[in-house]
Every structure is written in structure tokens, then in C-alpha cells.
Amino acid sequence: MKNKAAVIDMGTNTFHLLMVALGEGGFETLYKEKVPVKIGQGGIQQNLILPDAQKRALHTLHHFQQLIRGEEIEPVFAFATSAVRNAENGSSFVKLIRQQTGIAVQVIDGEREAELIYKGIRMSGCLDSGNALMMDIGGGSVEFIVGNKDTIHWKGSFEIGGQRMLDRFHYHDPISREETDKLYQYLSQELHPLLAAIREFRPSQLVGASGTFDTLTDIYLASRQEKKRREVHRHRLPIDAFYEISDRLIQLPKKERLEIPGMIPMRVDMIVVASCLIRYILRQIDSQDMLCSTYSLKEGALAEILEGVGVNSDLTVGIGE
Known part of the structure; x- marks a missing residue:
């Protein structure tokens, strides 16, 4: 593996860096890092990136820049999303x-x-010939895809991400019943196109990508005294186990949520409203368990680089001096 590439995902809540060596039909991870930059904090409802958020972002990107230079990587693929x-x-x-x-x-x-x-989820091995509902809960938006290993039947993006839901519905600690009821009502209003797609294509499997789903997997494995293996990119989370975890997240105050084995501080706030969203989605499909993909947008970009499509030279840039 001689060729190298770096992918930066500038999410609303978290910035991710992934540096890889590219090989025949695959890649080897050289280094990866995630930083809770929270560029949507304080300004997302006003559609602004506030000065403090810009400072955090630039500081993190300078840090990523140094790491990329250290690995002597030229092609850098950087993506910004909802915020x-x-x-x-x-x-x-x-x-x-x-x-x-x-x-x-x-x-x-x-x-x-x-x-x-x-494309990232497909690379993880979570998909087969049956239709699945895939979701990725970001800080600003949530993406849903209905499809299988061969094709996408439907896809949509909704500006209902964790930071937006947190700012709009989560004022008490722990979250109140009134707040969750308002959140569910809001989701019913916002997700009409998704509900129509579910009725049309009848997905029977829920697949969650990265972020919240990584943390839910970590909590589940910790409860079983198991460790996540780096080489495994597809994890199965039983629905009963999810509801047990979700009940605790909704009922416990922040201090006690932080003490849950497997929890990380950067997810402790948004994971409450995110778990409410997952509960709402599970009501819409008949899924016996949940598959959690450790691959998402970054790996999807790498899949396109390996395929030689989609991500092209227009998106490739070296790190400047």
C-alpha cells in the first residue's frame, strides 16, 4: 500500500480526520481522530457559525493539517455538512x-x-439483498437511506440533527415527558417523506451509522463486559437491549449518564434526543435488531476514491504552506 489519502468530515458536532493507505480494493487506517468542535453550538438556530465556533474549527483544522503533513499525504478530501x-x-x-x-x-x-x-455503510458489510433503512444522526441533519447492497431506492436529508433537537426540546435534566412528547410530535410532522418511503419499500432492517450508534454499541458491549474490536465494522444491537439503554439515557440526569460504562462525554447530551429519534423510527419498521456500522461518510468517500468515481480531482487539494 503506497498511495495515501486523508478525509476530513466537518460535522456540526464533531470533526473527523481519517488518514489511510490505499491498496487494491481496500484501505489500511494509518490514523484517525475525532474532535468535538461543536461549530453549531449557540448559532445553529440562527444559521450562523459564531466566532468562538470558528476559532475552535480553525484550531482543529490546523492540528489536522500538521498530522497530514507528518504523514506526507497530498490528496485531502474535506467535506462540510449541515451547519x-x-x-x-x-x-x-x-x-x-x-x-x-x-x-x-x-x-x-x-x-x-x-x-x-x-457507500460507507455498504463497505462495512451491513447490507444484503433485503431492504434496510439506514440512518446517520448528525448534529445538524439526519440522513435516511432506503436500499440494499445493490442500490439506493430512496434517500433524504432532514435538518433535525442532535444539536437542533437538543436546543429545541431538551431544557430539563433529565428530559421531561412533555419535552419528549413534543419531540415525537415534531418528528411526525417533519418526516412525512420518510414515512412514505418506508410504506413503499418496506425495509425490515434498521442500520445506524457511526456517531450515536457507535456509543450505543460501546454501552451494550460494556454491559456484556466485551470490548469492541477495531477490525469489526458491523455490530448487532438487540432491540430489547437498545430500549433498556435508551430508558436509562432518558431517565438519568447528565451526571449519572456520564457514569454509564461505554459513554463518552462528547455524546452525553445529544444522545438523549438521538435515542428518542431512534425509538420513533423503530415504531415505523418491523426490525428484530439493529445493525450498527462503524463506517459512514468518510469511508464512503474512500469507497469512491477506490472506485475512481464521484470524488474527483476537483475535490482533491494538497495542504498549503
């Missing part, structure tokens, strides 16, 4: 990033984001 694409100052922020770090950021729409997530 940046919806921000009134998103374009100026992207220009500032290029000026200060040399990183050219591709701001992608929700449809493109869903496509990359699908």
Missing part, C-alpha cells in the same frame, strides 16, 4: 479555512451526504 451549508456566513468561513490552512472544503448538500453515508 456550514445552512449558515449565512458559511461561504466566508470556507474561504477563511482555505486562507489559513490551505484546506479546500467541499460543502455538500444533504442528498450527496446521504449517498456517501450509504
Whole structure:
């Protein structure tokens, strides 16, 4: 494996860096890191990236830049999603990033984001010939895809991400019954296109990608005194186990949620509303368990690089001086 590449996913809550060596039909992870930048914090409801959030973002991207240089990686694929694409100052922020770090950021729409997530999930081995409902809960948006290992039947992106739900519905600690009821009512109103797609294509499996689903898997494995293996990218979470975990997340205050084995501080707030969203989705499909993919957008981008399609030279940029 001689060729190398780096992918940066600038999510609303978390920035991810993945550096790999590319080989015949696959890749080897050289290094990966995630940082809770929270660029949507404080400004997401006003469609702004606030100055403090910009400072955190630039600091993290400078850090990523140094790591990429250290590995002597030239092609860098950087993607920005919900918070940046919806921000009134998103374009100026992207220009500032290029000026200060040399990183050219591709701001992608929700449809493109869903496509990359699908390709990442497919690479994880979570899909077969049956129709599945895939979801990735970001801080700003949530992407849903209905499809199988061969094709996408339907995809959609909804601006109902964890930070947005948190700001709008989670005021008490723990979250109140009134707040969860309002959240479920809101989801019923916002997700009509998804519900129509579920009725049409009848997915029988729920597949969650990365983020919240990683943490749910960690909590489940910790409860069984098992450790997650780096080489495994597909985890099965029984529905009963999910509801048991979700009940605790909803009922416990933050201090006690932090003490749950497998919990990480960067997820402790958003995971409450995210678990409510998953509960709502599970009511819509007849899934006996949940599959959790450790692969998502970043790996989807790598899948396209390996295929030689989609991610092209227009998105490839070296790190500037």
C-alpha cells in the first residue's frame, strides 16, 4: 500500500480526520481522530457559525493539517455538512479555512451526504439483498437511506440533527415527558417523506451509522463486559437491549449518564434526543435488531476514491504552506 489519502468530515458536532493507505480494493487506517468542535453550538438556530465556533474549527483544522503533513499525504478530501451549508456566513468561513490552512472544503448538500453515508455503510458489510433503512444522526441533519447492497431506492436529508433537537426540546435534566412528547410530535410532522418511503419499500432492517450508534454499541458491549474490536465494522444491537439503554439515557440526569460504562462525554447530551429519534423510527419498521456500522461518510468517500468515481480531482487539494 503506497498511495495515501486523508478525509476530513466537518460535522456540526464533531470533526473527523481519517488518514489511510490505499491498496487494491481496500484501505489500511494509518490514523484517525475525532474532535468535538461543536461549530453549531449557540448559532445553529440562527444559521450562523459564531466566532468562538470558528476559532475552535480553525484550531482543529490546523492540528489536522500538521498530522497530514507528518504523514506526507497530498490528496485531502474535506467535506462540510449541515451547519456550514445552512449558515449565512458559511461561504466566508470556507474561504477563511482555505486562507489559513490551505484546506479546500467541499460543502455538500444533504442528498450527496446521504449517498456517501450509504457507500460507507455498504463497505462495512451491513447490507444484503433485503431492504434496510439506514440512518446517520448528525448534529445538524439526519440522513435516511432506503436500499440494499445493490442500490439506493430512496434517500433524504432532514435538518433535525442532535444539536437542533437538543436546543429545541431538551431544557430539563433529565428530559421531561412533555419535552419528549413534543419531540415525537415534531418528528411526525417533519418526516412525512420518510414515512412514505418506508410504506413503499418496506425495509425490515434498521442500520445506524457511526456517531450515536457507535456509543450505543460501546454501552451494550460494556454491559456484556466485551470490548469492541477495531477490525469489526458491523455490530448487532438487540432491540430489547437498545430500549433498556435508551430508558436509562432518558431517565438519568447528565451526571449519572456520564457514569454509564461505554459513554463518552462528547455524546452525553445529544444522545438523549438521538435515542428518542431512534425509538420513533423503530415504531415505523418491523426490525428484530439493529445493525450498527462503524463506517459512514468518510469511508464512503474512500469507497469512491477506490472506485475512481464521484470524488474527483476537483475535490482533491494538497495542504498549503
